[in-house]
Amino acid sequence: MSCPICNEKTVQKYRPFCSKRCADIDLGRWIKGDYAIPADDPESLEEAASKLQSNPPIRH
Template sequence: MSCPICSRKSDAKYRPFCSKRCADIDLGRWMSGNYAIPSDDPEDLEKAAEALSEPPAKPH
């Protein structure tokens, strides 16, 4: 099995990744929203539309 991030051979300790670095890259992508599961739920679509129409939040 190859690492889904860099395509090197996966390591059993970090499976399916080859290293902690690649596992952390994947986790960072999930946490930042780069990976998303699409939804067909009308309520989710409505919430997304509302979020786009609101002004951006000011940083603290």
């Protein structure tokens, strides 16, 4: 198996990475949101807020 960051051979201690450095690079990418998956649903926050303002939920 090769490291997903640098393609070097993985090391058991840091698997699936080859080193702490590559593991930290991956963590940084997660924190920055680089691995976010774009989605069409739910709608944008602005659209959802607008719909709620014009059509508030019924409370019993």
